[in-house]
Amino acid sequence: MLQRIDTIESKDFLISYDVVYNCLSRNFYIPLGASSSLPKDSNNKVIAVEPSELVGIAKRWQDGEVVDVIVETPDTKTLRIKLPATEGFIPGQYYNVRIPVEGRPRPIQRAYSVGSSPHPEAGIIDIGIKEMEGGLVSPILVRKISPGDHLQIRGPVGKFIWDETFGGPVVLVAAGSGVVPLMSMIRYAVSKNLQIPMRLLFSSTDASHVIYGSELDDLEQKNPWLKIIHTFTRDPFDSRAQFHRRIDLAMVREVTQGLENPLAYICGPPEMVENVEQYLMEIGLEDSQIFSEKYD
Numbered sequence: 001m002l003q004r005i006d007t008i009e010s011k012d013f014l015i016s017y018d019v020v021y022n023c024l025s026r027n028f029y030i031p032l033g034a035s036s037s038l039p040k041d042s043n044n045k046v047i048a049v050e051p052s053e054l055v056g057i058a059k060r061w062q063d064g065e066v067v068d069v070i071v072e073t074p075d076t077k078t079l080r081i082k083l084p085a086t087e088g089f090i091p092g093q094y095y096n097v098r099i100p101v102e103g104r105p106r107p108i109q110r111a112y113s114v115g116s117s118p119h120p121e122a123g124i125i126d127i128g129i130k131e132m133e134g135g136l137v138s139p140i141l142v143r144k145i146s147p148g149d150h151l152q153i154r155g156p157v158g159k160f161i162w163d164e165t166f167g168g169p170v171v172l173v174a175a176g177s178g179v180v181p182l183m184s185m186i187r188y189a190v191s192k193n194l195q196i197p198m199r200l201l202f203s204s205t206d207a208s209h210v211i212y213g214s215e216l217d218d219l220e221q222k223n224p225w226l227k228i229i230h231t232f233t234r235d236p237f238d239s240r241a242q243f244h245r246r247i248d249l250a251m252v253r254e255v256t257q258g259l260e261n262p263l264a265y266i267c268g269p270p271e272m273v274e275n276v277e278q279y280l281m282e283i284g285l286e287d288s289q290i291f292s293e294k295y296d
């Protein structure tokens with residue numbers, strides 16, 4: 001039986017609980033935010049929680065309810081999913097989604113980053129899905145899912161993370177749907193009014209394919225610490241983009257100018273991620289300053 005549970009310390013972005021369970025003292029580490037859903041006594045102390053409620057949510061398949069579907073671009077949609085339980089998540093993490101696919105004996109699983117901020121609400125998450133032509137899972141998620149549908153979902157997962165404990169300034173580099181986890185970082189920084197300088201270099205084919213385009217414009221106007229730099233690879237004339245080519249060394253050098261010891265977060269297709277890692281090192285960043293997520 002569970003005998004006692006105390007909040008013993010708050011470290012970085014985690015709250016640690018010391019649990020005496022079957023006479024053994026064990027530490028459980030819970031992402032900040034998750035504690036709000038745990039039962040509390042009148043002194044606001046967490047009480048009588050089975051350890052299974054503290055750990056393991058991220059390891060179980062859950063039945064998430066799709067509460068909204070948002071069209072982002074001609075080939076990308078956001079699915080807003082209500083989770084039955086959550087341990088919270090850190091901006092940059094992803095969930096696994098599995099769905100039945102015709103002709104396949106078992107459900108097929110794919111990873112999708114969270115685009116929403118865990119603050120103030122981590123129990124409803126947005127995942128952003130770009131339809132891959134000929135793909136098994138993404139066309140079903142983009143075309144066939146409606147509000148009220150349920151999806152098998154498991155997470156959060158991943159070490160591609162950022163929050164205020166990491167500091168800044170921060171350079172975010174994305175291509176296509178690689179912007180999804182970076183958007184979670186931006187929305188989180190806005191939601192907590194962190195004012196940590198952030199620059200997003202975002203590569204899209206053209207203006208119609210810019211995911212979260214109008215929200216990014218709006219956030220940039222309202223937040224002087226945020227700068228959005230677009231590059232369009234298939235529209236050489238649109239003046240909404242500062243660049244009109246694939247991301248290269250000169251572009252990365254220009255975008256990072258004036259930033260002292262930045263942290264860099266890169267997300268997108270593997271080739272793009274590897275190239276940008278190399279450019280960043282060529283302009284003097286250390287390996288420890290660079291974080292990457294490859295969508296392979």
Ligand SMILES: Cc1cc2nc3c(=O)[nH]c(=O)nc-3n(C[C@H](O)[C@H](O)[C@H](O)COP(=O)(O)OP(=O)(O)OC[C@H]3O[C@@H](n4cnc5c(N)ncnc54)[C@H](O)[C@@H]3O)c2cc1C
Nearest residue numbers: 110111112113128129130133134135136137138177180295
């Ligand atoms: C950590 C992580 C996070 C991710 N987050 C996101 C996200 O936020 N948003 C997002 O959109 N994606 C994300 N992805 C990518 C996502 O997980 C899927 O890989 C993507 O949606 C494609 O899945 P699919 O089943 O539709 O395509 P798949 O069936 O995996 O096919 C992928 C491509 O390969 C081609 N292909 C398949 N089989 C063959 C074959 N035999 N020969 C030749 N070509 C073939 C298909 O035509 C298709 O173009 C993420 C990936 C990772 C690893």
